[in-house]
Amino acid sequence: MDLPAIVLAGKPVLRKPAAPVPPEEIGTKQLKQLIATMVAVMRKAPGVGLAAPQIGVGLQVIVLEDGEELMSRLTPAERAERGRVPFPLKAIINPTLKVLGPPLPGAAGAGRATFFEGCLSVPGYMALVERDLSVEVSGVDEDGKEVRWEATGWPARILQHEVDHLRGTLYVDRMISRSFCSNEEAKLWVGRPIAEVRAALGA
Numbered sequence: 001m002d003l004p005a006i007v008l009a010g011k012p013v014l015r016k017p018a019a020p021v022p023p024e025e026i027g028t029k030q031l032k033q034l035i036a037t038m039v040a041v042m043r044k045a046p047g048v049g050l051a052a053p054q055i056g057v058g059l060q061v062i063v064l065e066d067g068e069e070l071m072s073r074l075t076p077a078e079r080a081e082r083g084r085v086p087f088p089l090k091a092i093i094n095p096t097l098k099v100l101g102p103p104l105p106g107a108a109g110a111g112r113a114t115f116f117e118g119c120l121s122v123p124g125y126m127a128l129v130e131r132d133l134s135v136e137v138s139g140v141d142e143d144g145k146e147v148r149w150e151a152t153g154w155p156a157r158i159l160q161h162e163v164d165h166l167r168g169t170l171y172v173d174r175m176i177s178r179s180f181c182s183n184e185e186a187k188l189w190v191g192r193p194i195a196e197v198r199a200a201l202g203a
């Protein structure tokens with residue numbers, strides 16, 4: 001399969017809200033082909049998620065998948081801290097996100113987590129991004145069957161990142177900007193206590 005290139009930050013398609021897929025297009029060969037292409041692009045990158053605007057298509061479609069080989073650099077403790085667990089391929093059309101478990105009053109930071117995050121459309125860099133710990137996504141799959149998924153930890157982070165793409169939002173809009181690192185430098189910081197990273201970078 002001839003795969004399209006991943007669209008990089010600076011292309012307007014990444015900054016426009018994506019259009020909902022019309023109901024009559026769900027289940028069609030064309031839409032299934034789009035999803036197959038997105039999955040192939042994501043796996044080739046490799047990445048754990050991709051939104052249709054990242055291949056230049058302004059439609060509300062995301063694909064996600066995480067596996068052992070992609071998290072093999074992390075220690076068991078780092079995986080546990082991030083809530084990073086493998087999950088099988090999911091393709092979600094017209095997703096909507098709901099935050100689960102709102103923070104308790106007075107519990108600062110409850111229900112949120114801050115970790116380094118990157119994006120295939122902003123290659124070469126990473127930054128700290130605070131995300132909700134638990135979310136529920138609703139939408140439909142490529143056959144039009146209802147999808148509902150409660151995700152926690154890293155899968156919840158991936159979902160928030162991909163749904164952001166459908167709103168024209170990139171992680172750089174949400175990042176702790178002084179934590180922005182080249183991948184080379186980020187190797188030093190990933191896995192270190194967030195307070196230490198923030199102190200060292202004045203973030």
Ligand code: ZN
Nearest residue numbers: 118119120121
């Ligand atoms: Zn991205």
